[in-house]
Amino acid sequence: MNMIEVDHVSVTYILGDIKELSLKEFFIRKLHGEVITKEFKALDDITFHVKKGELLGIIGSNGSGKSTILKVLSNIMPASAGTVKVNGVVAPLLELTAGFDDEMTVKENVYLRGALLGYTKKFIEDKYDEIIDFAEIRDFEDVAFRKLSSGMKSKIAFSLASFVKPDILILDEVLSVGDISFKAKSEQRMKELFDSGVTTILVSHAIEQIREMCTKVLWLEKGHMRGYGETQQMCDEYEAYMRGEHA
Amino acid sequence: MNIFINKIKQYQFMFSELVKRDFNKRYKRSVLGILWSMIAPLFQLLVMSFVFDRVFGDTMEHYTIYMFAGQLMFNYFREATDNGMQSITSNSGIITKVNAPKYLFLISKIMAASINFLLTLVIFFIFVIAYRITITWKFIFVIFPIICLFVLIVGTGLILSALFVFFKDIQYLYDIFTLALMYFTAIFYDVKIFEGSIVAKLIYLNPVFVYIDYLREIVLHNTIPAFSYHLYCIFYALFILRIGMWMYKKYNYMFLYYI
Numbered sequence: 001m002n003m004i005e006v007d008h009v010s011v012t013y014i015l016g017d018i019k020e021l022s023l024k025e026f027f028i029r030k031l032h033g034e035v036i037t038k039e040f041k042a043l044d045d046i047t048f049h050v051k052k053g054e055l056l057g058i059i060g061s062n063g064s065g066k067s068t069i070l071k072v073l074s075n076i077m078p079a080s081a082g083t084v085k086v087n088g089v090v091a092p093l094l095e096l097t098a099g100f101d102d103e104m105t106v107k108e109n110v111y112l113r114g115a116l117l118g119y120t121k122k123f124i125e126d127k128y129d130e131i132i133d134f135a136e137i138r139d140f141e142d143v144a145f146r147k148l149s150s151g152m153k154s155k156i157a158f159s160l161a162s163f164v165k166p167d168i169l170i171l172d173e174v175l176s177v178g179d180i181s182f183k184a185k186s187e188q189r190m191k192e193l194f195d196s197g198v199t200t201i202l203v204s205h206a207i208e209q210i211r212e213m214c215t216k217v218l219w220l221e222k223g224h225m226r227g228y229g230e231t232q233q234m235c236d237e238y239e240a241y242m243r244g245e246h247a
Numbered sequence: 248m249n250i251f252i253n254k255i256k257q258y259q260f261m262f263s264e265l266v267k268r269d270f271n272k273r274y275k276r277s278v279l280g281i282l283w284s285m286i287a288p289l290f291q292l293l294v295m296s297f298v299f300d301r302v303f304g305d306t307m308e309h310y311t312i313y314m315f316a317g318q319l320m321f322n323y324f325r326e327a328t329d330n331g332m333q334s335i336t337s338n339s340g341i342i343t344k345v346n347a348p349k350y351l352f353l354i355s356k357i358m359a360a361s362i363n364f365l366l367t368l369v370i371f372f373i374f375v376i377a378y379r380i381t382i383t384w385k386f387i388f389v390i391f392p393i394i395c396l397f398v399l400i401v402g403t404g405l406i407l408s409a410l411f412v413f414f415k416d417i418q419y420l421y422d423i424f425t426l427a428l429m430y431f432t433a434i435f436y437d438v439k440i441f442e443g444s445i446v447a448k449l450i451y452l453n454p455v456f457v458y459i460d461y462l463r464e465i466v467l468h469n470t471i472p473a474f475s476y477h478l479y480c481i482f483y484a485l486f487i488l489r490i491g492m493w494m495y496k497k498y499n500y501m502f503l504y505y506i
Contacts, residue, residue, distance in 0.1 A: 022416040076345070094343075094345075098340055108268075112264045112268055
């Protein structure tokens with residue numbers, strides 16, 4: 001069964017004047033017919049299907065459209081053309097600390113971010129201790145979030161996000177965080193998640209990770225599909241391309 | 248169907264967490280913070296009634312209440328729409344990473360201002376009682392202009408937050424607009440001074456004034472306005488809401504490309 005069907009998807013951004021204009025200028029120029037808009041195709045005619053339980057890796061150099069395709073799949077950004085079909089509950093983990101508020105306490109943040117992740121109130125109440133203990137920040141529960149070190153922030157953010165139970169998991173380089181011991185723990189947690197039969201889409205620059213985990217790879221370059229297929233072959237081609245690019 | 252109900256439940260929780268956040272942020276989680284936000288308008292009221300009581304006080308009974316009613320409603324409108332304007336941009340970190348309806352962020356900001364309004368409303372009624380105005384069953388109708396005002400604020404917020412994504416200078420233009428609107432709201436003067444002139448009619452084009460007028464009718468004259476006046480109130484609220492929803496619907500997908 002196909003969990004994700006992406007057919008001929010394009011995303012067009014609008015660039016040019018309109019982004020920097022003030023309202024006053026906009027009207028004046030509009031009257032003179034001088035508003036210049038440029039379009040930029042962040043994604044151009046992308047097609048791929050992902051079956052249940054598959055782990056699709058997306059690779060490509062910076063600005064190739066990797067994050068954009070994840071936003072389209074997460075229903076955060078609409079596609080300008082083409083169709084996206086997603087069967088099941090999607091958990092987009094694009095940025096672990098999105099939605100955390102600096103002024104609020106760790107405990108309040110767990111509820112706020114939990115709500116944004118799609119957890120129910122009851123779920124957070126039940127799992128609260130587990131979340132805090134996994135992140136090893138029991139002593140900092142009532143401390144303002146901004147006072148935590150960046151390591152602690154990413155630990156609590158990871159811990160909270162790792163309780164998702166989606167059909168489709170969407171990851172943007174958020175596999176493991178923290179110090180060595182926490183890294184091992186978080187990797188273990190991710191493995192458990194993958195083994196539970198979830199369908200995953202993963203964006204990463206760590207090619208070794210992609211080789212090890214992914215069942216298929218999509219290679220994007222400047223918004224175009226450069227390749228789509230078997231993991232090792234795609235990674236070899238990508239690495240050869242990147243070496244050529246920087247030679 | 249089940250999925251739909253779950254979605255609503257989910258958003259309800261998300262919404263209540265957002266309101267909590269916005270409220271705490273505004274008042275720095277202190278009683279003093281809430282107190283301060285009420286002292287400022289009360290002080291403004293004190294100064295204005297001291298000055299204008301000389302001018303209008305002789306011709307009008309309960310002039311302070313008259314002015315308080317106007318100030319209460321107008322400040323609510325200005326504050327809530329002002330906050331609402333930036334709701335999309337100030338939550339951009341969430342909106343670009345989490346799939347949630349964007350209007351939740353707007354309404355959450357408006358709710359934080361509404362709580363402040365309700366507290367000031369309590370003080371208003373303490374004033375009403377202190378001025379020995381008899382409270383009758385008709386006072387229940389006070390809720391009507393308040394609901395209309397809330398709908399108007401949501402509509403205005405939808406328009407402003409959408410515009411603010413594209414044009415940052417709308418902030419300053421709106422400041423000028425609200426200043427002009429304030430003078431067209433008859434907060435401290437009586438509309439009667441314009442009687443017969445076109446200005447008196449123009450003032451009724453201002454929905455905020457229309458709602459204030461309704462509130463004053465009840466509190467100061469113990470009369471429920473005519474049925475047609477209710478339709479008039481509802482028309483304004485729904486008209487602005489409709490424009491706001493249209494703008495939101497038409498442009499909301501573009502927000503992401505801009506923030």
